[in-house]
Amino acid sequence: xxxxxxxxxxxxxxxxxxxxxxxxxxxxxxxxxxxxxxxxxxxxxxxxxxxxxxxxxxxxxxxxxxxxxxxxxxxxxxxxxxxxxxxxxxxxxxxxxxxxxxxxxxxxxxxxxxxxxxxxxxxxxxxxxxxxxxxxxxxxxxxxxxxxxxxxxxxxxxxxxxxxxxxxxxxxxxxxxxxxxxxxxxxxxxxxxxxxxxxxxxxxxxxxxxxxxxxxxxxxxxxxxxxxxxxxxxxxxxxxxxxxxxxxxxxxxxxxxxxxxxxxxxxxxxxxxxxxxxxxxxxxxxxxxxxxxxxxxxxxxxxxxxxxxxxxxxxxxxxxxxxxxxxxxxxxxxxxxxxxxxxxxxxxxxxxxxxxxxxxxxxxxxxxxxxxxxxxxxxxxxxxxxxxxxxxxxxxxxxxxxxxxxxxxxxxxxx
Amino acid sequence: xxxxxxxxxxxxxxxxxxxxxxxxxxxxxxxxxxxxxxxxxxxxxxxxxxxxxxxxxxxxxxxxxxxxxxxxxxxxxxxxxxxxxxxxxxxxxxxxxxxxxxxxxxxxxxxxxxxxxxxxxxxxxxxxxxxxxxxxxxxxxxxxxxxxxxxxxxxxxxxxxxxxxxxxxxxxxxxxxxxxxxxxxxxxxxxxxxxxxxxxxxxxxxxxxxxxxxxxxxxxxxxxxxxxxxxxxxxxxxxxxxxxxxxxxxxxxxxxxxxxxxxxxxxxxxxxxxxxxxxxxxxxxxxxxxxxxxxxxxxxxxxxxxxxxxxxxxxxxxxxxxxxxxxxxxxxxxxxxxxxxxxxxxxxxxxxxxxxxxxxxxxxxxxxxxxxxxxxxxxxxxxxxx
Numbered sequence: 001x002x003x004x005x006x007x008x009x010x011x012x013x014x015x016x017x018x019x020x021x022x023x024x025x026x027x028x029x030x031x032x033x034x035x036x037x038x039x040x041x042x043x044x045x046x047x048x049x050x051x052x053x054x055x056x057x058x059x060x061x062x063x064x065x066x067x068x069x070x071x072x073x074x075x076x077x078x079x080x081x082x083x084x085x086x087x088x089x090x091x092x093x094x095x096x097x098x099x100x101x102x103x104x105x106x107x108x109x110x111x112x113x114x115x116x117x118x119x120x121x122x123x124x125x126x127x128x129x130x131x132x133x134x135x136x137x138x139x140x141x142x143x144x145x146x147x148x149x150x151x152x153x154x155x156x157x158x159x160x161x162x163x164x165x166x167x168x169x170x171x172x173x174x175x176x177x178x179x180x181x182x183x184x185x186x187x188x189x190x191x192x193x194x195x196x197x198x199x200x201x202x203x204x205x206x207x208x209x210x211x212x213x214x215x216x217x218x219x220x221x222x223x224x225x226x227x228x229x230x231x232x233x234x235x236x237x238x239x240x241x242x243x244x245x246x247x248x249x250x251x252x253x254x255x256x257x258x259x260x261x262x263x264x265x266x267x268x269x270x271x272x273x274x275x276x277x278x279x280x281x282x283x284x285x286x287x288x289x290x291x292x293x294x295x296x297x298x299x300x301x302x303x304x305x306x307x308x309x310x311x312x313x314x315x316x317x318x319x320x321x322x323x324x325x326x327x328x329x330x331x332x333x334x335x336x337x338x339x340x341x342x343x344x345x346x347x348x349x350x351x352x353x354x355x356x357x358x359x360x361x362x363x364x365x366x367x368x369x370x371x372x373x374x375x376x377x378x379x380x381x382x383x384x385x386x387x388x389x390x391x392x393x394x395x396x397x398x399x400x401x402x403x404x405x406x407x408x409x410x411x412x413x414x415x
Numbered sequence: 416x417x418x419x420x421x422x423x424x425x426x427x428x429x430x431x432x433x434x435x436x437x438x439x440x441x442x443x444x445x446x447x448x449x450x451x452x453x454x455x456x457x458x459x460x461x462x463x464x465x466x467x468x469x470x471x472x473x474x475x476x477x478x479x480x481x482x483x484x485x486x487x488x489x490x491x492x493x494x495x496x497x498x499x500x501x502x503x504x505x506x507x508x509x510x511x512x513x514x515x516x517x518x519x520x521x522x523x524x525x526x527x528x529x530x531x532x533x534x535x536x537x538x539x540x541x542x543x544x545x546x547x548x549x550x551x552x553x554x555x556x557x558x559x560x561x562x563x564x565x566x567x568x569x570x571x572x573x574x575x576x577x578x579x580x581x582x583x584x585x586x587x588x589x590x591x592x593x594x595x596x597x598x599x600x601x602x603x604x605x606x607x608x609x610x611x612x613x614x615x616x617x618x619x620x621x622x623x624x625x626x627x628x629x630x631x632x633x634x635x636x637x638x639x640x641x642x643x644x645x646x647x648x649x650x651x652x653x654x655x656x657x658x659x660x661x662x663x664x665x666x667x668x669x670x671x672x673x674x675x676x677x678x679x680x681x682x683x684x685x686x687x688x689x690x691x692x693x694x695x696x697x698x699x700x701x702x703x704x705x706x707x708x709x710x711x712x713x714x715x716x717x718x719x720x721x722x723x724x725x726x727x728x729x730x731x732x733x734x735x736x737x738x739x740x741x742x743x744x745x746x747x748x749x750x751x752x753x754x755x756x757x758x759x760x761x762x763x764x765x766x767x768x769x770x771x772x773x774x775x776x777x778x779x780x781x782x783x784x785x786x787x788x789x790x791x792x793x794x795x796x797x798x799x800x801x
Contacts, residue, residue: 012643018633021770022626025635058536059434106535131500131542141492141500142543144434148524148536151545213614220607223642226622246619343437 019091028069028094047079052123058107059146060129062343076114085114108152126165135170138346175370183268188404191265191274194219208251228264239385256281269342274392290379290388305401312363316355340372371396416566421468425520430464433538448734449538465508474508502546520559529564532736577661582779582790584616584658585667598648603640619659626653666760668777671798683765683774687795698787702753708745715741724764
């Protein structure tokens with residue numbers, strides 16, 4: 001099911017006048033049913049963990065958006081049926097949270113008031129974003145909680161018990177509803193439009209900044225929220241040390257360049273990352289062999305990403321795949337696993353990680369039906385001076401992971 | 416900066432790891448500024464730094480970090496599947512620098528007058544900072560946000576050159592928007608074209624801020640493209656363009672009317688011109704900023720039923736200060752001076768009594784020994800596309 005463009009248009013036409021001049025508008029198109037689903041599952045998981053509430057403090061903007069569709073909020077969600085207490089920046093509000101409290105000055109005081117009003121002075125409080133999680137903040141070892149505001153909360157609620165609840169929230173966020181999947185699929189389509197733009201324009205002589213800018217324009221014109229792109233441009237077969245996440249200033253494409261792009265697109269607060277490589281010339285035989293192997297391993301591993309199987313099993317299978325096929329003349333298969341969504345960057349395993357070196361919680365994490373992963377295995381060889389990779393958003397199903405992109409998975413060549 | 420920190424009684428300046436703007440996106444300014452000290456002090460993204468005031472070599476702590484021309488001593492935070500905490504490596508670097516009983520000046524703990532001005536609770540990551548602090552129970556930790564802020568406030572020649580280029584890029588984007596904005600154009604296409612121009616000119620990604628609505632309707636502010644909206648005749652578009660070069664952010668702003676502007680809008684534009692000229696007259700190097708605030712407040716008096724407003728904010732790596740508004744308050748700025756080689760974003764707004772008439776214009780200014788100078792030759796005017 002694709003998001004209905006007519007509904008999007010109608011929503012924008014019918015939106016209320018701004019409450020004050022210049023009020024920020026944040027996309028908030030999820031239904032009230034989606035709100036109820038999220039809050040219900042979050043409450044249930046928090047209850048199972050013997051928490052009295054979930055608390056999203058200042059700093060954890062991504063969880064705040066998941067709970068409220070507001071980008072700057074703090075939330076106290078009791079495990080009973082009481083509505084959450086939301087603190088927000090004036091004048092942010094939406095259908096999900098029509099009457100938030102507005103923070104005045106520092107947020108510590110407002111968050112304390114919210115917790116006390118919810119009866120949490122002596123409670124067990126689960127704090128989202130305190131540290132790295134399996135799904136969320138997997139690259140932020142220490143999470144994303146603002147010190148000054150949270151330290152004040154801890155000081156003023158000395159009898160409350162604060163526990164990390166990053167994974168309680170993260171594991172809920174990992175599994176998408178049908179509504180969320182419609183937006184995720186649209187995000188993939190937008191990312192692929194960006195890739196398509198690069199495929200149309202990337203030729204020797206093209207200015208790198210212009211190529212970058214054109215792809216971004218294409219995605220933005222489709223309504224993409226905060227698009228992003230990592231890019232490497234360098235001679236084929238030479239190690240690139242010029243990975244950029246902004247325009248590649250001073251780079252001009254040349255004959256036989258190898259161009260790697262990772263395109264990030266967000267739609268409806270669902271983000272993906274799609275990887276595509278290009279050669280501005282003939283594909284050498286070595287890379288053709290890598291392509292064949294990557295196609296094999298992508299197919300085999302996609303089938304493995306299904307409920308019941310663990311991340312460790314997937315990584316072990318992928319990393320040993322080439323070896324099991326007889327070595328493949330020095331070609332090595334590796335893993336690149338991420339998450340997809342609004343700031344869900346896990347479960348994260350990078351090509352340098354071995355399965356037996358992963359933390360146990362990550363190694364033993366089982367795929368769940370409806371979970372969103374970004375899967376981009378690669379084929380590496382020293383004489384290729386890098387790795388060939390492709391892939392992107394996958395939906396975990398009982399039959400294995402479904403690749404959501406429509407593009408053929410291949411190394412694109414402009415000979 | 417070392418001398419200032421030593422004079423304030425600090426044994427070192429400590430920049431802990433700060434919140435990632437992708438997870439801390441409250442306002443663009445705040446988000447953009449959260450890790451700005453890292454870039455200012457090291458030219459690296461999102462690192463922690465221990466800078467002893469006695470002249471010893473500073474140590475940077477970060478992920479995937481290696482020595483650079485600026486920073487030769489580095490300590491890595493390991494990443495294996497799930498990242499390890501920064502608390503240990505930060506504490507170790509402080510201990511190695513002899514800070515076990517030291518007085519440590521922490522950057523970003525609170526909002527400052529000269530940096531992180533809009534971050535009401537500072538920008539420091541709780542888990543990492545609290546963890547590091549617990550490992551140095553005999554040390555004293557105090558806020559030092561404005562010690563780094565003071566250094567950031569006055570620009571070097573290289574920084575000014577970057578800001579000049581950024582301002583020129585922002586002005587070019589405004590030209591593009593003026594060229595594209597027409598009735599019938601989807602707002603998202605206008606947004607996308609403006610961003611394309613920004614990136615083509617090599618700016619780092621910084622979202623364009625657009626407000627577009629029919630005349631007389633209160634406008635939302637968008638920092639992303641909006642589908643389902645098509646520009647119409649009689650719409651007012653307000654664009655705030657931030658461009659980044661060398662990490663430095665300059666801003667230019669412009670209002671555009673699609674169609675003949677009604678008389679009150681022409682009057683508003685004339686007020687903008689008059690007020691801007693007077694603001695320039697006030698920007699005398701050496702002036703106390705509280706005094707400057709009082710003067711610009713005097714320019715904000717209502718005329719012809721329209722209320723002008725003036726905002727001045729230091730420009731730099733993001734969420735810079737000082738920040739002045741004609742609405743005040745000015746007392747907190749007392750003691751700060753308008754220094755030569757400072758760069759400011761000046762925004763002149765005019766609003767009708769009910770908020771339905773709203774025009775804004777802005778530009779980036781360099782204050783020199785001789786007075787203010789614009790980076791780009793623009794003056795307040797209302798672009799009307801008929």
